[in-house]
Amino acid sequence: MNPDKSPGTPVTLTLSIDGAAPTTKTCDLLVIACEPRNLSSICDYTATEQAVFGKLCNFTFHTTLVRVTVPNPAPTYGIILAPTEISAMAGHVSGFRNETAKQFSLETANSMTENLVTVYQLQGPTDTPMTEAEFLANLEQTLPTLDWWPYPDFEIVTDSAGATVDLRTPYFDHFDIDGLRAGGPWNYLSLQGKNNTLFVHGSTCFESVLQCWQYGGLLLDHQEKLGWSLPTDKTAPIIVLGAGPSGMMFAHRLQGLGYTNVEILESSARFGGKTHTVTFDAPSPDGQPTACELGTCYLSPAYDHMAADFAASGFMEGNIREGMYLTADHQDPAGHTIRAMVTTGQFPGVPAPATLMDYDEYTLLKGYYEANQPFADPETWMAGFDADKVKAEIFVRLAEYDVLLALYRGLTLPMPLSAPTELLQYDSFYDFLAKNDLLILTGMLEYAYSVQGYGPLKQIPAYYGMIWISLPLTLGLIFSDKPAVTVLSKGWLDIWTQMAPTLAITLNAQVTKITRMA
Structure with missing residues (x-):
C-alpha cells in the first residue's frame, strides 16, 4: 500500500490553483491529455510507461x-x-x-x-x-x-x-522507424486503463485534431478488446489533464456517455x-x-x-x-489560383523549371519526374510530359494506394489495433511509394503530408504517412463534392470557445504530484 494514498482512492493529485496553497484532488480515472513526458517528474509512471514515452521524438514548429x-x-x-x-x-x-x-x-x-x-x-x-x-x-x-x-x-x-x-x-510526437518496429504505438495502446489511467494526447497516434478525435472514439469503442473499462458509476470523479483539443474532446465524449463528474485541469491560463x-x-x-x-x-x-x-x-x-x-x-x-510551390532543389539532375510553380502544375510535374527517373536525356526531360496523362495516372495510382492502405494498415481509424508488420518493413513513406510503383503521387503527397509539418517523405515512416493520408481523405479528394481544403470563418479556437462552457475546466492548475498505485 502506498502511504500517500487513502483506501478507495485510485488516483490522488496534489496541485495549486492560481498560485494558492497546495490542495489535493482524487479521482477514479485519470485521463492524461497533455504530453505525458511533461509529467515524468511528478507522476509515478511505471518502468513500462517510462520505456514507451522514452522512445518518442518530436519536431519544433x-x-x-x-x-x-x-x-x-x-x-x-x-x-x-x-x-x-x-x-x-x-x-x-x-x-x-x-x-x-x-x-x-x-x-x-x-x-x-x-x-x-x-x-x-x-x-x-x-x-x-x-x-x-x-x-x-x-x-x-x-x-x-x-x-x-x-x-x-x-x-x-x-x-x-x-x-x-x-x-x-x-x-x-512520434516514434521513428526503429521505435515503430519495437511496437511503440501498440505498447502505448497496451497502457490504456492500467493504473486507472488513459492517455489521449496526440502522441498516442498522430498530431492532428482529427486523429485525436478518432483515437478517443477508438478507446471507447474497443474497451473490452483493449482490456479496460470506464467506471460503472456515472458519478465517479474523472480528471482530465490538459485543456487542449484532445482533453476537451475526450471530456465531451465522456459527458455524452452520461458521466457527470468530469473535470479538466489546465496548467496554463488558456484552453485550446x-x-x-x-x-x-x-x-x-x-x-x-x-x-x-x-x-x-x-x-x-x-x-x-x-x-x-x-x-x-x-x-x-x-x-x-x-x-x-x-x-x-x-x-x-x-x-484565383492561390497556392504555389518553390521548385528549388526538387528536380536535381535536370534543368529546373521556373522557381515558382502553380500547385497543380508542380504536383503533376514532380510526379512525372519521380516516376520516370533516370531520364535518358536530362536536357529534354520534359519532352514526354503530358499533363492529362499524368493526371489520369495519378488517379489510378491513388486507387492502388487505397487498396494497399486497406491491406497493410487496415480500415480501423485512426490506427490498427495491432502492429501492421508488413507496412513496417518499409524504411520511409518514400520507400513505400518507390517499391509499390507509386512515385507519381510524390508531388501530391509532399503537399498533403509533408507541408503539414509531419516530416519529409524520405525520412518519415510509411506508417505515419498512411495514418494521415487515410481512406476518408483520399476518397474525399476523388469523390467528394466538397472542396479539398477548407478553413473556418471564425477560426478553430472558436470551436473550443463554444465547447468550453459545456465543460468543467480549471485553468492555472499546477499539478505537482500524481500518485496512482495502491
Missing part, C-alpha cells in the same frame, strides 16, 4: 504573424511552400499563408494596402531546439533574401503588450492547446475581422464526420466552413 504592405505589382499567390526547406527541417522559413487572402480572396487582399501573413518554420528532431528569439532572428534575416517572398515591406505583429504574435511549440487563432479587426475589408491561424488551420473531407458531430453539439454556431475555403482546383472563392 514556429509560426509568426507579419503585417505586409501589398506591393505593385500585387502577388500572384496567397500561399507559397518550399518543400526543400521543409525537408531540411533546419528551422528556416519554409512558406507562408496570406491570412487576408485565405479569408477574403486573393483579389480582395491585393486590393488592400496591408495584409496579414503567417510565416512557417520547422525544425527537428533535435536535442537542442531553437529558441523563440533564434527563430525570429532567422525569419528577419531570411525573408528579404528569398526570391519567392513577395512582400519587401513587412513587420512582425505585436500585441497590445508589445509581445510578438507567434507560436513556438513541440510538434508531432496548439490551436492559436488570433483575430484582428484591421487590416480587413469593410472592418470584417480576420481570423489568423498560428496553429490548427485546415480541414479536408476526412474531417466531415467530426465537423458534423461538433455542429450537432452546437460548437460551430456562426463558424462557417462552406464558402470560406480553397476550392478543389486550389482557387480562392473569387476564382
Whole structure:
C-alpha cells in the first residue's frame, strides 16, 4: 500500500490553483491529455510507461504573424511552400499563408494596402531546439533574401503588450522507424486503463485534431478488446489533464456517455492547446475581422464526420466552413489560383523549371519526374510530359494506394489495433511509394503530408504517412463534392470557445504530484 494514498482512492493529485496553497484532488480515472513526458517528474509512471514515452521524438514548429504592405505589382499567390526547406527541417522559413487572402480572396487582399501573413518554420528532431528569439532572428534575416517572398515591406505583429504574435511549440510526437518496429504505438495502446489511467494526447497516434478525435472514439469503442473499462458509476470523479483539443474532446465524449463528474485541469491560463487563432479587426475589408491561424488551420473531407458531430453539439454556431475555403482546383472563392510551390532543389539532375510553380502544375510535374527517373536525356526531360496523362495516372495510382492502405494498415481509424508488420518493413513513406510503383503521387503527397509539418517523405515512416493520408481523405479528394481544403470563418479556437462552457475546466492548475498505485 502506498502511504500517500487513502483506501478507495485510485488516483490522488496534489496541485495549486492560481498560485494558492497546495490542495489535493482524487479521482477514479485519470485521463492524461497533455504530453505525458511533461509529467515524468511528478507522476509515478511505471518502468513500462517510462520505456514507451522514452522512445518518442518530436519536431519544433514556429509560426509568426507579419503585417505586409501589398506591393505593385500585387502577388500572384496567397500561399507559397518550399518543400526543400521543409525537408531540411533546419528551422528556416519554409512558406507562408496570406491570412487576408485565405479569408477574403486573393483579389480582395491585393486590393488592400496591408495584409496579414503567417510565416512557417520547422525544425527537428533535435536535442537542442531553437529558441523563440533564434527563430525570429532567422525569419528577419531570411525573408528579404528569398526570391519567392513577395512582400519587401513587412513587420512582425505585436500585441497590445508589445509581445510578438507567434507560436513556438513541440510538434508531432512520434516514434521513428526503429521505435515503430519495437511496437511503440501498440505498447502505448497496451497502457490504456492500467493504473486507472488513459492517455489521449496526440502522441498516442498522430498530431492532428482529427486523429485525436478518432483515437478517443477508438478507446471507447474497443474497451473490452483493449482490456479496460470506464467506471460503472456515472458519478465517479474523472480528471482530465490538459485543456487542449484532445482533453476537451475526450471530456465531451465522456459527458455524452452520461458521466457527470468530469473535470479538466489546465496548467496554463488558456484552453485550446496548439490551436492559436488570433483575430484582428484591421487590416480587413469593410472592418470584417480576420481570423489568423498560428496553429490548427485546415480541414479536408476526412474531417466531415467530426465537423458534423461538433455542429450537432452546437460548437460551430456562426463558424462557417462552406464558402470560406480553397476550392478543389486550389482557387480562392473569387476564382484565383492561390497556392504555389518553390521548385528549388526538387528536380536535381535536370534543368529546373521556373522557381515558382502553380500547385497543380508542380504536383503533376514532380510526379512525372519521380516516376520516370533516370531520364535518358536530362536536357529534354520534359519532352514526354503530358499533363492529362499524368493526371489520369495519378488517379489510378491513388486507387492502388487505397487498396494497399486497406491491406497493410487496415480500415480501423485512426490506427490498427495491432502492429501492421508488413507496412513496417518499409524504411520511409518514400520507400513505400518507390517499391509499390507509386512515385507519381510524390508531388501530391509532399503537399498533403509533408507541408503539414509531419516530416519529409524520405525520412518519415510509411506508417505515419498512411495514418494521415487515410481512406476518408483520399476518397474525399476523388469523390467528394466538397472542396479539398477548407478553413473556418471564425477560426478553430472558436470551436473550443463554444465547447468550453459545456465543460468543467480549471485553468492555472499546477499539478505537482500524481500518485496512482495502491
